[in-house]
Each structure stands twice: as C-alpha cells, then as structure tokens.
Amino acid sequence: MKIIEAGVSAPEGLADITEQVREYIREVRLKDGFVYIQIPERTCAVTITINDDFNIDKDFLNKINRFLPKYNGMQFTGWTTSNVKASLVGMSEQVMVESGELILGLHQSIYMVEFNGPSTDLSLPHGHHTGRGRRTQTSAGAGGPVRCRPGKGTGRKRGTGSDHR
Numbered sequence: 001m002k003i004i005e006a007g008v009s010a011p012e013g014l015a016d017i018t019e020q021v022r023e024y025i026r027e028v029r030l031k032d033g034f035v036y037i038q039i040p041e042r043t044c045a046v047t048i049t050i051n052d053d054f055n056i057d058k059d060f061l062n063k064i065n066r067f068l069p070k071y072n073g074m075q076f077t078g079w080t081t082s083n084v085k086a087s088l089v090g091m092s093e094q095v096m097v098e099s100g101e102l103i104l105g106l107h108q109s110i111y112m113v114e115f116n117g118p119s120t121d122l123s124l125p126h127g128h129h130t131g132r133g134r135r136t137q138t139s140a141g142a143g144g145p146v147r148c149r150p151g152k153g154t155g156r157k158r159g160t161g162s163d164h165r
Contacts, residue, residue: 002027004037006025008114012065014057018109019044021095022102025128030097034129038092043116051109061111061124063127082115089113097128 002024006015021035037046050056068085070077093110096103104110 004112006112007119008117011117012061012113012115013117014060014111014113016051016102016109016113018102021110025097025100025102028128029100030128032102033097035095035102036092036128037095037110039086039112040091041086043086043114044119045086045091045113045115046093047089047111047113048093048095048104048108049111050107053105079116083150085115086113107155 004017004020004024006017006020008015017037019036025035039046049060053059064085068077068081068088072082095110102110
C-alpha cells in the first residue's frame, strides 16, 4: 500500500492525483490488473472525470451544491452535508491497468474531491491487484487498497476560489 499526498486550498475543490497513481504503478511494476484508491476521510471522495475543461472543478461542485446546498436560503443545512456529498460521490475507485498503463479515457483523470476544506494535507492510500486471485505484495510491502487521508498537499490543487491554475 502507498499513500498519495493531496489537498485543496479552498473550502471545496478537486486535486488531480492521476500522476501519483501512475508513479505507483511504475514503482510496483504492475503490468495488468487493478489499482484501488480509497479515501478514509468523511468529507473527501475520489472520482474519475474529464480533465480537458478548465472549469471542471467549478462545474462539478456547482452541480453537487445545487443538489445538496450548504445553505438553504439563509438556513445552514448542517455539517453532515459535506459527509453526504462525499458518500454520494464515493470514497473509493478501482481502475484497470493494462501493459503498465491506467485504462482511462483520453480526457479523463482521477481526482480527490474535498467538500469541507481547505485541506492542504490529505493522504490517499492505494494498492493493486493482479487479477490472478491474490493481491500482489512488493518487496516494500505494497499491496492491498490505496487509501487517501490528510497529508501534505502535493497533488495538483484545484479549488472553487481565486486559486485556479
């Protein structure tokens, strides 16, 4: 298992973690199988979505916030709103790997989504499976699910504030 460090500098935002997952695949020399990504934080999620739209973070979060607003008029909807958002988006992903490459669409990336930031220190654990009936362990002890949790914000940060890159 390996931990990916990511975070966002806005109250809500996305961090692209695709390159860190690719690094993991190279490190463990995974040829064919699956990589698992899990976020054990109650207000964070992981998703696969498009990466060719500069406003994806804003559009993605606007759609979710329309469905589950933090405020209903002037009334605060409660601290559990961010937990429900994370639960609906999902706290884990499984991505296929073939010939050492992630199987993603041409314009897709893997994102960590924060609903109660800023969080400049999220860690995302992840692991892999070869599809041969058992988890693969490397000499460093990797294997099993990848998990995300607060860490040191080294993912590409994207937020809904003025910090867009």
